Amino acid sequence: MRKLSMEELNRLTVADFKNTQKFPLVLVLDNVRSLHNVGAAFRTADAFAVEKIWLCGITGRPPQREITKTALGSTESVTWEYAPTTVAAVEQLKAAGYQVIAVEQTTESQPLPAFSPTPGQGYALVMGNEVFGVDDEVLALCDAAVEIPQFGTKHSLNVSVAAGVVLWDFISKMR
Numbered sequence: 347m348r349k350l351s352m353e354e355l356n357r358l359t360v361a362d363f364k365n366t367q368k369f370p371l372v373l374v375l376d377n378v379r380s381l382h383n384v385g386a387a388f389r390t391a392d393a394f395a396v397e398k399i400w401l402c403g404i405t406g407r408p409p410q411r412e413i414t415k416t417a418l419g420s421t422e423s424v425t426w427e428y429a430p431t432t433v434a435a436v437e438q439l440k441a442a443g444y445q446v447i448a449v450e451q452t453t454e455s456q457p458l459p460a461f462s463p464t465p466g467q468g469y470a471l472v473m474g475n476e477v478f479g480v481d482d483e484v485l486a487l488c489d490a491a492v493e494i495p496q497f498g499t500k501h502s503l504n505v506s507v508a509a510g511v512v513l514w515d516f517i518s519k520m521r
Contacts, residue, residue, distance in 0.1 A: 363392070363423045369517055370468035371396040372439060374446075376432040376484055377403040377475040378505055385416025386506035387473070392420035394513045399424055400439075400470075402432035432472070432484045439470040440487070446470045448491040449512050450480040451501065455491035458515050465520070471512055473505050 358366065373391050378384055384406050391399050401407050407428055408414065408421040429435035436446050447469055448455075463469060472488060474480035485491070494503060494511050503511070 360419070360423045363395075364425075366395065368395045368397045369520060370466070371513065371516060372398045372400060372444060372468070372470040373509060373513070374400045374432060374435055374439070374470050374472040375402060375405045375505075376472055376480055377478075378405045378473065379476055380505075381406045381410055381412035382416045383476065383504065383506045385413040385421075387509050388413070388417040388420040388424050388426070390506065390510045390513060391424045394517055396513065397425065397468075399426040400429055400432075400435040401426055402429045402435050432481060433487065436470070436472070436484055436487045440489075442468075444468040444470040445489045446472060446487060448472045448474070448480045448485050448488040449493070449508055450474060450485065450491050451493045452485065452491045455493040458492045458494050458512060461490070461492045461515075463516055463519050469516065471509070471516070473509050473512075476505055 373387060373396055375384065375387060384401065387399060406413055414421060439446055445467055449471055472480050472484060492512065494508060
């Protein structure tokens, strides 16, 4: 066994990536404080070929050193947009036909493995603030909530880790 070389990985160029079909998924970052988490979200969005990232409220925006360092160039490949509030982004996504799903532990959330995406439907996945989670006003606008089953003593995951888990789950079900 050996590691694959960069040539063997057949990575797309940024231009080719921008022209490839994306999964009908949008990542919404609701007031995410950590620039490293923002950069990691970009990198994950690139890996899973999502349509766009919405950066909302206090969420940092490129170019910033901490984002760029973690994103490893994905701020150039992934389409992103800024909204001064997450509510504004969610309202726009809903008007465009997306189902808005909070990644949050709520009284009505369902375990991620039980959620079945509808074929052809676009989804916007709202990832909350590292301390407060998805804002209550945003949560009220969401069509559903999913939570990642956890079995340890902690009841939360880092926002960038949670984004990776949820995106992989959605994509594996959509494929």
